[in-house]
Amino acid sequence: MQESPDDADELKARLARLTSDLQTQREAGQRQADRKAEADLTDKGMGQAMSLGFRVLSEFVAAIVVATLIGWRLDLWFGTDPLFLILLMGLGVAAGFWSVYRLAVKPPQRRGDKQPPR
Amino acid sequence: MSEAGPAIDPIHQFHIHPIAPLNIFGVDASFTNASLFMLIVFLAIAFLMVLGTSGSHIVPNRLQAAAEMAYEFVASTVRQTAGEAGMKFFPFVFSVFMFVFFSNFIGLIPYTFTVTSQIIVTFAFACFIIGLVIAYGFYKNGMHFLNLFVPSGVSPVLLPFIVLIEIISFASRPISLSVRLFANMLAGHITLKVFGGFVAMLLGAGVYALLAPLPLIGIVLLTAFELLVAFLQAYVFAILTCVYLNDAIHPGH
Numbered sequence: 001m002q003e004s005p006d007d008a009d010e011l012k013a014r015l016a017r018l019t020s021d022l023q024t025q026r027e028a029g030q031r032q033a034d035r036k037a038e039a040d041l042t043d044k045g046m047g048q049a050m051s052l053g054f055r056v057l058s059e060f061v062a063a064i065v066v067a068t069l070i071g072w073r074l075d076l077w078f079g080t081d082p083l084f085l086i087l088l089m090g091l092g093v094a095a096g097f098w099s100v101y102r103l104a105v106k107p108p109q110r111r112g113d114k115q116p117p118r
Numbered sequence: 119m120s121e122a123g124p125a126i127d128p129i130h131q132f133h134i135h136p137i138a139p140l141n142i143f144g145v146d147a148s149f150t151n152a153s154l155f156m157l158i159v160f161l162a163i164a165f166l167m168v169l170g171t172s173g174s175h176i177v178p179n180r181l182q183a184a185a186e187m188a189y190e191f192v193a194s195t196v197r198q199t200a201g202e203a204g205m206k207f208f209p210f211v212f213s214v215f216m217f218v219f220f221s222n223f224i225g226l227i228p229y230t231f232t233v234t235s236q237i238i239v240t241f242a243f244a245c246f247i248i249g250l251v252i253a254y255g256f257y258k259n260g261m262h263f264l265n266l267f268v269p270s271g272v273s274p275v276l277l278p279f280i281v282l283i284e285i286i287s288f289a290s291r292p293i294s295l296s297v298r299l300f301a302n303m304l305a306g307h308i309t310l311k312v313f314g315g316f317v318a319m320l321l322g323a324g325v326y327a328l329l330a331p332l333p334l335i336g337i338v339l340l341t342a343f344e345l346l347v348a349f350l351q352a353y354v355f356a357i358l359t360c361v362y363l364n365d366a367i368h369p370g371h
Contacts, residue, residue: 047346051354054298059287062294067286088286094279095286 056103060096067092128311132235132304152239155231159220167216188216192356199360203367210250211363214243215356222303222348226341234351235303237296244296247359255366266369295358302351306344313337 071088075081136148170185178186192212196204218234225232233239255263267284268277316333320326 047350050346051350051357054302054350054354055294055358058294058298058301059290062290062297063287066290066293070286070289091282091286092290095283095290098280098283099287099290 052103056100059099059103063096063099064089064092067095128308128315131231131307131311134236151231152233152236155221155224155233159217159224159233162220162224163216188212195353195357196360199357200364200367204360204363207360207363211356211359214247214359215352218243218299218355219349219352222352223345225303225307226344226348232303232307234299235307237300240296240300241292243355244292247295247362248292251362251366254363255369258367259369263366263369266365291362295355299351299355302347306340306347310337310340310344313340 067088068085071085071092074084074088078084134150134152136150137154138149140146140148166181166188167185170181173179173182175182189212192215193205193208196208196211200207221233224230225235252263255266259265267281267288269280269284272280313333313336317330317337320330320333
């Protein structure tokens with residue numbers, strides 16, 4: 001009890017040391033995590049590119065197919081044989097390009113303001 | 119996988135045949151090989167998750183590590199694409215991801231049936247997802263949900279055109295979602311089978327039997343590739359589910 005000021009000083013010093021140690025460790029861990037995330041990104045480059053490729057292909061094709069089908073059914077309904085088919089096929093191509101454009105534009109923005117995807 | 123007969127017929131593996139015929143009021147509800155493998159997939163997932171989470175050791179064992187990895191992977195995917203508000207749908211996205219992932223992987227084992235190589239399965243999934251998006255979008259945002267089709271900052275002259283395009287691209291989502299998964303699994307399995315058929319045919323072709331190891335090596339490489347595709351397709355399916363749900367949660371670009 002008599003040594004309490006000494007004890008307090010020692011405790012303070014030890015606490016300060018602990019804090020700084022923890023800080024450096026945390027920073028090291030953070031750096032390691034950053035590096036790991038980067039490695040993951042390059043490692044998954046192939047997988048990510050492939051998944052993006054699948055998405056682009058299927059979305060482009062699906063837009064055209066769906067629009068053409070809608071046009072075909074509309075023509076059967078109204079009896080205006082090639083009109084809606086041609087019109088909607090054009091729209092479908094535009095929709096396909098539009099969705100591919102959106103896919104191509106979005107990822108960098110998202111990657112910029114949020115954590116990089118794993 | 120390469121007996122002489124079926125090896126020549128790469129489509130044979132996708133045939134559905136009833137195991138226990140069952141007819142309810144004229145509806146064919148037989149227990150088929152597809153049902154059997156859906157059950158196997160479900161049991162495998164339940165086994166992994168129930169056993170993996172029952173112990174909760176501080177130092178996880180293998181099953182627990184696998185279960186935790188699956189959870190963290192899907193959770194981070196949902197957070198990144200749909201935000202914190204999307205975590206409401208985490209159980210749904212997790213179920214979809216695990217089901218697709220396990221069906222893809224179990225289907226790669228020879229003599230098994232790939233549930234996801236049936237378009238009706240993937241299409242049912244996609245329709246359910248889009249239905250959920252529409253229902254939740256209207257429930258959460260009311261008529262404001264229709265802003266999804268009206269991007270901001272477009273000149274009024276182009277607006278009707280853009281709205282039409284947006285509607286078409288929304289309508290094509292269930293098709294693209296289901297066809298992508300289905301076509302990848304179908305094409306991969308047919309390719310593997312055809313290469314297996316090459317091996318069998320070359321072995322029975324006299325001198326050309328010397329060439330038989332070539333497609334065999336091809337099968338090994340393709341199997342590795344198919345493993346990648348099996349994971350990627352499950353991942354893409356899950357991430358697109360999140361993207362579409364994100365549209366329902368925050369409509370308007």
